[in-house]
Amino acid sequence: MKKRLIGALLALTFCVPATAGDITPRLSPTPEQAQAAYLSAMFLSRYHYTVKPLDDALSEQIFERYLKALDPEHLFLTQADIDAFADTRKQLDDAILQGRLSIPFALFLRYEERTAERLGYARSLLAQNFDFSQNEHYPLDRSKAAWLKDDAEARDLWRKRVKNDWLRLRLAGKDAAAIRETLDKRYTRLLANSQKSKSDDVFQTFMNAYAGAIEPHTSYLGRGSAESFDIAMRLSLVGIGAVLQERDEYITIRELSPGGPAIRSGKLAVGDRIVAVGQGDGAPLTDVVGTRVEEVVKLIRGTKDTPVVLDILPADAGPDGRHTLITLIRDKIRMEEQAAKKSVLPAGDGRRIGVITLPTFYEDFEGRRRGDKDYRSASRDVARLIDELKQDKVDGLILDLRNNGGGSLREAVDLTGLFIDTGPVVQQRRADGKINVESDSKAGAAWDGPMAVMINRGSASASEILAAALQDHGRALIVGEPSFGKGTVQSLINLDQVARSDTPKLGELKVTVAQFFRVNGGTTQLKGVTPDIRFPSAFEGDEFGETRFDNALPWRQIDPATYRPANEIRAILPELTSRHATRANQDKAFANLREDVAELIKLKEKRNLSLQEAERKREKDSREARLRTRAEADGTAGPGDDGLQSSERSLSAELAAEKAFKARKDVLLEETARIVGDEVSLLAGSKRLAVGN
Known part of the structure; x- marks a missing residue:
């Protein structure tokens, strides 16, 4: 943030209205929240990449997003509840600018009241018995359903919900007494948790409805969230x-x-x-x-x-x-569990493939700013692991970015530089149209041998920058699923610094300030990074990706940067794809994976769960028979459905299940190692792949 921008906004802090709104029985807004809302509005309405005025039209969007944040499955509020606040739909802009936040707090308290009613009713139903021969169904997803018409419809929905919970436990072998005890504890726990909300929780939810109405990746971080973000970045x-x-x-x-x-x-x-x-x-x-x-x-x-x-x-x-x-x-x-890690996998014919798993692009911003010699960063850790893998005499390398949601843009550039000689990594376009090219200027590469980058739908932002850059440079094979499709850059604004506050009380804004583009001129926005070799996936972009957002930035194209890609990988890609397809068709583990994907897609296509015991038992028996057959063949079957939520199992059972999950065979990683092994053999004797400009 430029000093002149901060200076221009300092005066605004003294214009914030003193009042924070009407007092409510349990939760009410604070003067600090009123100040934070006002300052946020000043930034978002003037300096966001896509400026939207805070007016009546945006107020209506904020209202709808706030409702969705409170009750995403439309399980608690009725249409009558929402109609009672109809007059406030166009008042939220004024509420933010005037520091009168009583409206979102009143709506939250109505939601809290309805939650208590629904869960109380659910507990009352446990005294009765259910008829599981009736032809009834419970909806799997109500996120796009109409709001509950009235309390009568709400009670019928919750009756079916309790009936479904009961049936799951019944099919898992629990008797009526055990089921009543389990579900009574479950609903009591949910009720208790719903009543633990603090004023800061309400405010953060509301402010994120405001920020999200502008653009999906703009958000407000309250004091606790801002601290958690800092911890995650410095590990x-x-x-x-x-x-x-x-x-x-x-x-x-x-x-x-x-x-x-x-x-x-x-x-x-x-x-x-x-x-x-x-x-x-x-x-x-x-x-x-x-x-x-x-x-x-x-x-x-x-x-x-x-x-x-x-x-x-x-x-x-x-x-x-x-x-x-x-x-x-x-x-x-x-926090070592979030740091980069290495391993080595065999790839046939005596070849050894190094694997570096990177959960996030972390960087200790303050440590780097202070000049700490040992400050933590993803690129420094990966460089060290590459040196260790060289000592292990690996023939190829896999960089596993699956479920890596991004992090530091600077780290994405520095980490890309470990695999190319010199050259452009990513282009940034600001709101004024000015384009800046971020490049690796450090000659030489830490690893210039054969490699692949693994991605999936959970790979976003900085992960996409790195994968796209290495793909455009012809430097790495991209393997997996199409990535998330987030092509925007965010900057953090500390509202306490703006307000010259010595104590943390106002939180931070994460504001979208630019859009990034590949060095070839395209963007990962909406489309993501398309793998060179694609693995089976049950998820499409419109259900887990940028395209599911109704106000995401559009896909654009700009002029490419100046760079000279290598061509070796493109030349051997048809042969690599053919060898992978042959293995996938013959590999039992891959066949199991495709079967699991097909089953998951089938389940997602179901809109309702039957509440007939006979039908549900047939489905359960069929699923378990399939898993037993697999277990008899290779021992890869997982546990059956016990009808419990994770916190309802013993801690030892929960930890054992997690340990077993982590120890499971990673079919996709092992196949990627074989693909890189093929890459090694096909590129044997070629010159190094890292090409500079």
Whole structure:
């Protein structure tokens, strides 16, 4: 953000109306939220890539998106509820500019009231028995359905929902008593969670409805969300090194981070429950039973080398068991599970293929700005892993970007530079039409041998920049599914800095400021990156991708940058595709994958679930017979449907299931290794592939 822009907006902070709106019984807006809303409007209506005035027309769009955010499946609110707020549809623009946020808070409280009614009614239905011989159905997806006409229609829908929940447990072998107990706890938990919302939650939801009405990737980050974003980018935090989870109103230790204070103490174990938290010996303890996990995390995190006291109910103790007080000293925790990792796979004929898995394009912005010698970044970690894989004598390389949603644009450019000599990586077009080319100017490549990049629908933004650049340069084979299709660039604006606030209270804006284009002049916007070799997929772009957004930026084309692509991969692509197709047709694991994809597509096409026990049992028996046949052949069958939600299983069972899921055979990765192995053999003897300008 240019200094003149910040300076121009500083004066605006003193124009914010003092009032924050009418007081509501439980949740009400604050003066800080009114100020944040006003400042956000100033930025979004003037400096966004696609400027939209905050007027009555946009107000109506905000209203609709806010409703969708509150009740996406149309399960709670009725048309009468919405009609009661009809007069406010064109008032939200004035509410934002005048700092009077009572309307979105009142609508949220109506939603909260209806949630309590629906879940209370669901619990009351558990006293009766259901007739599973009736020809009834429960809708699988109501996101595009009309709002519930009235309370009578709402009660009928929830009767069918409870009936479906009951039937799933019944088919899993549970008796009536066990089903009633499970579902009563489920609906009670959902009700309790719905009543834990804070004022900041309401405000963030509303502001994201406003930001999202302008463009899909513009958003507002409240104080907690902004901190979480910063932690995700630098892959470190100061705390005790424990992953926490809400279970039966207790904050339960789910995992202990290697090397953290919690595991070093030897006094904590997975399954232990945190009852209260204090800020040092002798300080008062804050009871946290029934508290949201993010609130407890705030209490536990803090300044490095400071003490935190935990009141612990051990995993093996009952509710009235003996508690233990444990004092830990906070320390820096590295989030290694989100960092780049390496492995080596065989590819036949003695070839070894290195794999680098990159979950996100992380960068410690502050560490880099300060000039810290060891600041964390994706490109630095990947460069180190490439050196290690060279020592392992690998013949080819896979960069796995599946489900990598992006991150730092600078890291995407730097990381691309590890695989090309020099040259353009991505073009950025600003709102004024000016185009800037981001290039790798560092001569030489960390890896100039055969390689592939794996992508899927979850690969977005920075992942698409890298994949597109390496594809355009002819530097890497792109394998997998078409990517997400996000071709926009966002910039973070710290509203506290704008308001000259010394304490964090206003949050941040993530604003779309540019659109990026490939070096060939095209863009990944909407279309994504198309793989050179495509794998089976059950997902289309209109259900998981940029094209599902009704206000996404359009696809455009600009002039290509100046670059000289290599041609080796394009020349051998037909042979690589042929060899892959032959293997895929003969490989049992690939046949299973295609079968699973077909089954998932079939399930998605179903609009309703039958509530007839006989029909559901036939479907269940058929599915389990198919899995048993597979298990007898290769042992790859998964667990059956137990009708439970994850938090309803024991922690040990949940962790075991996750471990088994992570250990499953990765059919697509193994086939990609074979494809790269083919690439190695077909390119044997050719000159290095990294071509500079």
